[in-house]
Amino acid sequence: MAVVPGLFGITHSNRDFSLKDTWGKNQFNSSFPAALACYLYSKELKAVYYKTDSSMQTVIEHIGIEDLYKADPLGDDTYFAFETQFTPFQKYVLGSIPRNDLVIMNGTQSVSSLEIKLTALPDNPTCDFSEDAYGSEIVIRPDTIIYLACAFIYACNDDRNILQSILQDAGNAVIDWTSASCVLPHLYDIYQAIKRLVSISASFQSPVVMEPVWKTRGKSPQLANDCLDVFVWSNCGLLNLFMPSEQDFISVGTVKTLDKISRHTRTMIWLFKMLKDYADTGHFNGSKIIDELSYNTKNDKAFSSNGLRTHPIMACPELTHPRITKGEIKNIILGGGQNLLSPERRFDAIIYNSPDLFKEDFL
16 A cells, blocks of 8 residues: 555545645744644643733743544544634634634544644754753734633624623723724723733633744754744633733823834734624624724734743743653654655755855865
């Protein structure tokens, strides 16, 4: 019988792994993590799970892959739908809900939805530190904030009245949401409203982002022996990557505010506006909010947080020493699938990996 390229556990999906096109960079960066999580499950290991308590302090727990996927990861009825809309959230959103990296289906029912961020450990700002201080940079798409808002609405049982009681009067006095000068005086009220939301919904957190990491030896292109693991962010946990802290606010007259609207602050505003619109009308237009509330900053991404910010939140034994070794990659990429990969050719990488170019006697 011919050996067919594949990935561990991904038996039923909308990707045909016998085709070279399916192994392109964008596809592989979501397919491989889904398989890595299945492999973790087969070894009876759980993913590291970043949540918060009701005061928005980070809580590190573990989540079983069966709870992350809300289905048996290796079950015959489990279907991996990549780049697919999570239809259960469509009722909250005007227009079409964006596609997410991975939707897990149990039979015909969509049961779980995740953005997948495959990140390198360490990143550039932390590569010269000791291993126990390594961090990864994570970049979050604007569409993920739509799913984040939906997760909070779901945690409130779709109840507009609950959301209204949490948000209270925050944002009501904003005359023009597209104007930074109109929004700045109200940022502290928005911040406090989201903190109240966490205090109410912390007991009903749900996974929104899966962040597998691959570890190298410092900045070198060589994989570390302890090179792979899976980390997961809940809807509450993800807030700590972009929300300001109480100490960031300054007093301007009688108003507490921030000095500007950064990408991180804008993400907080997007989330709040989506929640407020749902509380007011029963739906929100996420794409319109993202397009119109730009504050003169490109919205190609919601925000990014490098290792200097992520490490203090993520620090745990699994981050220092990921549990899957490089020798186990052959158990995840199957049937010669590695031969179908098409990595980008980057000139800087080629130079970095060609030290002979700089020898005196090189011709």
